[in-house]
Amino acid sequence: MGRKILFVTTDQQRYDAIGCNGGMVARTPVIDALAAQGYRYERAQPQSVVCMPSRSTMLTGQHVSTHGVWMNGVPLPADAPSVAEVLHAAGYRTALIGKPHFEPFLDPFMRFAENRFSREPLTGTHRGFEHFEAATHGGQGMLHYARWLAANHPEVIGMFYPVLDGSLEVNALGGGETGAPQVWENAIPKEWYHTDWVADRTIDWLDGLDADDDWFCWMSFPDPHHPWDPPKSELGRIDWRDVPLPEGYPQTAAEREAILDRKPRHWKAWYEGTLVSNYEAPADWVPATMTADHVREVNQRNAIECELIDEALGRVLAAIEAKGWGDDVDIVFTTDHGEFQGDFGLLFKGPYHVDALMRLPLVWRPAPSSAPAPAAVTRPVGLVDLAPTFCAIAGLPVPEWMEGKPLPSSDTDADARGFERSLTEWDSVLFGVAVHLRTITRDGWVCTTYQKGHSHDGTEGELYSLTDDPLQRVNLWDDPAYAAVRDDLVADLWDHQPAMHQPLRRVEAPV
Amino acid sequence: MTLGSIRHQIRIGRSADDVWARVRDVAGLHTWFPGLTDCQVDGNNRVIFLGSGMAMPEEILVNDDVQRRFQYRITAPIFRHHRGTIDVIELGADECMVVYSTEADPRTMALTIGGGTAGALDELKRQMEEHH
Numbered sequence: 001m002g003r004k005i006l007f008v009t010t011d012q013q014r015y016d017a018i019g020c021n022g023g024m025v026a027r028t029p030v031i032d033a034l035a036a037q038g039y040r041y042e043r044a045q046p047q048s049v050v051c052m053p054s055r056s057t058m059l060t061g062q063h064v065s066t067h068g069v070w071m072n073g074v075p076l077p078a079d080a081p082s083v084a085e086v087l088h089a090a091g092y093r094t095a096l097i098g099k100p101h102f103e104p105f106l107d108p109f110m111r112f113a114e115n116r117f118s119r120e121p122l123t124g125t126h127r128g129f130e131h132f133e134a135a136t137h138g139g140q141g142m143l144h145y146a147r148w149l150a151a152n153h154p155e156v157i158g159m160f161y162p163v164l165d166g167s168l169e170v171n172a173l174g175g176g177e178t179g180a181p182q183v184w185e186n187a188i189p190k191e192w193y194h195t196d197w198v199a200d201r202t203i204d205w206l207d208g209l210d211a212d213d214d215w216f217c218w219m220s221f222p223d224p225h226h227p228w229d230p231p232k233s234e235l236g237r238i239d240w241r242d243v244p245l246p247e248g249y250p251q252t253a254a255e256r257e258a259i260l261d262r263k264p265r266h267w268k269a270w271y272e273g274t275l276v277s278n279y280e281a282p283a284d285w286v287p288a289t290m291t292a293d294h295v296r297e298v299n300q301r302n303a304i305e306c307e308l309i310d311e312a313l314g315r316v317l318a319a320i321e322a323k324g325w326g327d328d329v330d331i332v333f334t335t336d337h338g339e340f341q342g343d344f345g346l347l348f349k350g351p352y353h354v355d356a357l358m359r360l361p362l363v364w365r366p367a368p369s370s371a372p373a374p375a376a377v378t379r380p381v382g383l384v385d386l387a388p389t390f391c392a393i394a395g396l397p398v399p400e401w402m403e404g405k406p407l408p409s410s411d412t413d414a415d416a417r418g419f420e421r422s423l424t425e426w427d428s429v430l431f432g433v434a435v436h437l438r439t440i441t442r443d444g445w446v447c448t449t450y451q452k453g454h455s456h457d458g459t460e461g462e463l464y465s466l467t468d469d470p471l472q473r474v475n476l477w478d479d480p481a482y483a484a485v486r487d488d489l490v491a492d493l494w495d496h497q498p499a500m501h502q503p504l505r506r507v508e509a510p511v
Numbered sequence: 512m513t514l515g516s517i518r519h520q521i522r523i524g525r526s527a528d529d530v531w532a533r534v535r536d537v538a539g540l541h542t543w544f545p546g547l548t549d550c551q552v553d554g555n556n557r558v559i560f561l562g563s564g565m566a567m568p569e570e571i572l573v574n575d576d577v578q579r580r581f582q583y584r585i586t587a588p589i590f591r592h593h594r595g596t597i598d599v600i601e602l603g604a605d606e607c608m609v610v611y612s613t614e615a616d617p618r619t620m621a622l623t624i625g626g627g628t629a630g631a632l633d634e635l636k637r638q639m640e641e642h643h
Binding site for chain 2 (some may be wrong): 073107108111116164166169181279
């Protein structure tokens with residue numbers, strides 16, 4: 001009998017959303033306790049700041065260019081390499097419960113397997129998972145959670161925020177007490193909300209296993225990704241008026257505009273509502289209209305969703321203890337990418353490679369039976385390192401097709417094994433608006449080079465010192481004093497950046 | 512303006528006439544468009560049935576044997592505008608190019624339908640070249 005693996009992901013969660021990383025709004029005692037018992041990573045980064053590419057990296061252990069899922073709407077081929085396949089072949093029982101998103105959700109033709117499994121039960125495995133129960137952010141659609149609601153609680157389906165508007169764009173509709181975009185009062189009982197459903201289904205699957213089974217369970221919560229519509233019954237946890245404005249939120253319009261003016265032009269163009277470069281934010285919402293109270297209420301709802309996740313995780317851990325597995329389970333907690341939540345006067349996400357979207361919570365609590373020495377790791381690691389880590393936990397060799405390395409247990413370990421840099425990519429082409437970014441994080445710098453696109457001529461970039469400018473407000477790209485640093489980072493980036501998969505995979509849907 | 516316009520194309524190693532014979536068969540679309548389960552035709556009206564169970568009414572606008580051009584529009588209320596165009600263009604005696612264009616308002620539907628049309632072209636090529 002080997003070590004079992006509970007892989008816990010959230011969707012679109014910031015580094016500072018949890019208490020052990022300095023978060024001051026949400027109470028996350030369960031995750032904080034795991035961090036105290038294991039490894040807490042202070043510079044964990046995604047290889048993409050949107051869902052499908054980032055999740056494909058988690059599953060394959062490959063950079064975005066290698067697996068080829070370069071944007072939402074590009075499906076990961078069903079026969080793509082998968083760490084779940086490796087573990088299942090080694091005898092692990094495998095499950096994915098919650099949000100998968102390796103294939104597009106908008107699928108009226110039902111061409112993609114993930115959308116069919118709620119009607120055509122899985123036979124064999126899919127991507128190495130023998131059990132697959134899917135959910136996403138609302139109560140409608142073709143996934144298991146939506147069908148469970150339709151069968152058991154149809155009266156609550158209409159209580160969720162309408163994710164798409166009448167034009168099938170991401171909705172800009174505001175709600176709550178401030179009218180903040182994608183904030184909503186959802187009258188659904190807490191126990192029917194998708195966070196509890198994901199935990200319930202996970203506990204049910206674990207209950208069906210034999211005591212001596214080895215298992216890998218990916219428990220994937222759809223929250224705290226917008227819409228911010230947690231159960232109304234929970235809103236009393238935090239008064240939005242008491243939520244402090246984030247350090248990254250410039251409080252005057254003049255300050256916001258001065259900061260954005262120092263960045264490549266698509267930043268300010270989005271802020272002013274003159275350019276929407278991707279499908280990841282409401283097309284009809286203008287960030288410049290956002291007020292400080294909007295930011296407070298968004299962050300209140302977001303924090304409540306984080307608390308619900310923490311509590312749901314606590315229930316699952318209690319069930320694991322009750323099964324007698326407590327000493328033999330590794331728990332890895334992270335997310336796919338971040339969220340602005342007011343930084344720079346922005347919300348949501350997009351082609352913006354800064355800490356709001358790129359610095360992630362990552363906690364690995366190794367099985368207590370392995371007697372880990374708790375540590376905070378400051379060296380850069382990536383989600384590309386997760387799949388190799390799962391192989392290492394299972395005592396399996398890391399397949400050659402994986403591009404990451406098992407996560408380090410300390411900075412000393414990281415230095416010995418060459419954890420020097422993290423790479424992040426962005427490519428989008430939406431109705432003629434093309435944006436292409438390549439980013440390296442190394443030696444306390446984050447450096448992004450832009451390729452030619454709709455708003456860029458290929459000479460632009462961003463360079464920030466994470467030490468001197470942790471909010472990434474002063475772009476040093478064009479500062480002659482830092483030209484050597486910039487050039488060294490860009491050269492190193494291209495030395496390590498894999499070439500894009502050819503032929504380029506096709507966009508099959510908006511998301 | 513929320514019009515979305517998407518174009519996909521593919522080379523097929525069969526004569527334009529052979530490929531056009533499949534494309535112009537308005538009742539047979541589901542045999543080469545993955546994700547469709549059936550088509551029902553009544554005059555210039557066609558209803559396609561999607562894998563999700565959705566029925567989508569369409570109006571056939573052009574079925575031109577001379578230009579080898581087929582055009583139709585989806586008339587379901589969710590579309591403020593839709594125009595689908597399939598052109599079969601001769602490249603040689605045994606080779607042609609098929610271009611499948613989709614324009615739609617809301618534009619999101621152009622991406623969603625367009626993904627399906629790209630898969631349809633792949634399947635059309637596979638069938639035409641395998642059965643040569």
